[in-house]
Amino acid sequence: MDRFSPFELESSWRSALGNELYEPYLTQLAAFVERERSGKIPVYPPHELVFNAFFKTPFNKVKVLIMGQDPYHGPGQAHGLSFSVPHGIALPPSLQNIFKEMQTDVGLETPSHGCLTKWAEQGVMMLNAALTVRQNEAMSHQGKGWERFTDNVVKALADRPESVIFVLWGKFAQEKCQYLNQSNGTGQHTILTAPHPSPFSARTGFFGCGHFSKINAILQSRGEAPIDWKL
Numbered sequence: 001m002d003r004f005s006p007f008e009l010e011s012s013w014r015s016a017l018g019n020e021l022y023e024p025y026l027t028q029l030a031a032f033v034e035r036e037r038s039g040k041i042p043v044y045p046p047h048e049l050v051f052n053a054f055f056k057t058p059f060n061k062v063k064v065l066i067m068g069q070d071p072y073h074g075p076g077q078a079h080g081l082s083f084s085v086p087h088g089i090a091l092p093p094s095l096q097n098i099f100k101e102m103q104t105d106v107g108l109e110t111p112s113h114g115c116l117t118k119w120a121e122q123g124v125m126m127l128n129a130a131l132t133v134r135q136n137e138a139m140s141h142q143g144k145g146w147e148r149f150t151d152n153v154v155k156a157l158a159d160r161p162e163s164v165i166f167v168l169w170g171k172f173a174q175e176k177c178q179y180l181n182q183s184n185g186t187g188q189h190t191i192l193t194a195p196h197p198s199p200f201s202a203r204t205g206f207f208g209c210g211h212f213s214k215i216n217a218i219l220q221s222r223g224e225a226p227i228d229w230k231l
Contacts (some may be wrong), residue, residue, distance in 0.1 A: 006030035009051055012059040016156045020149070026069045028091055029145035042135040044071055045078035050131050052080025056120035063123035063224065064165045064215055067109050067173035070142070071133045080135070081126040083197075084116035097197040097206065102229055111231040122227050127153060129176055151176070163188045163222060165215055169206065170196025191217055 005014075005021040008031065014021060033050075036041045045052070068082025072092060077085045091099070091114045099110045120126060129150050131206055134140035153175055157164050168174045168187060174193055194209035195201040216226035 007051065010055045010058050012042065012061075013054045013153075016160075017057040017152060020152045025145045025148060027151075029149070032144050033141070036132070036134065036141070036176075041137070042075070043132055043141075044073060044075075044135060045080050045132070049078070049080040053082070053120065053125055053127050056081065056117060057123060057125040059156070059160075060162075061123050062164055063219060064167060064227070065125045065127060065154070065157060066167045066169070067154070067177060068128040069172045070130050070139050071168075073133045073136055073138055075135065075138075077111040080116075080131070081116055081120055082128045084120075084126060085117050087113045089114065093199045094197045094202075097184055097199065097202040100211050101197070101202075101207055102208065104207070105210050106229055107228050109131045113231065115231070118231055119227060119229070122225075124227060125157075129172070147176075154180075158189065161188070163190070165190045165192060165218055167211060167215070168193045170194075170198075170201065172196075 070197040071078035079086050130141050132141045156204045196204045197206045219226050
């Protein structure tokens with residue numbers, strides 16, 4: 001009997017996630033999202049960008065995972081990469097602070113836009129825990145199945161023999177990925193933690209964390225190409 005998966009993913013991710021893509025909860029999740037899209041309140045990101053992070057950063061190309069919580073819920077903001085917004089969209093406060101830290105850490109001027117696609121194409125996967133949201137209702141698609149799916153994404157990377165740098169900004173990301181600290185034996189991965197870059201917490205340790213330079217130092221120590229952070 002042919003198996004059906006409701007999600008269309010990039011081929012290397014389909015292979016990596018395997019049987020998880022055919023679990024019944026994903027059919028229920030897909031049906032929920034479609035019901036939401038048929039309602040009066042817009043759902044973000046657009047259907048074709050929900051899995052943007054997977055297409056921009058194939059499984060075997062992931063060097064760094066930046067864990068987010070929820071897509072931006074304002075019109076035009078979310079495009080499937082955590083913390084990123086498309087060209088022409090004003091920079092959200094957290095992204096402004098990310099750029100401030102980048103400037104302090106590696107000396108790059110604040111970009112004229114907030115589209116982080118260039119990072120994604122170099123191996124920086126920007127994944128949210130939930131991949132859809134209702135307009136102006138933060139975390140409105142929480143607890144519907146996305147978290148189980150993205151837990152399995154993180155696990156697939158953790159089980160991969162090639163090293164990954166997990167970047168966990170804020171309590172939510174750290175709790176979601178807390179099992180990484182126990183590791184599953186290989187110990188080849190690196191975990192970088194800091195407070196969230198939001199205006200409420202950036203000054204409690206996000207500023208000064210130095211993660212941009214640390215990521216590149218780690219990559220270069222492994223003989224890998226550093227990330228060109230300039231946008």
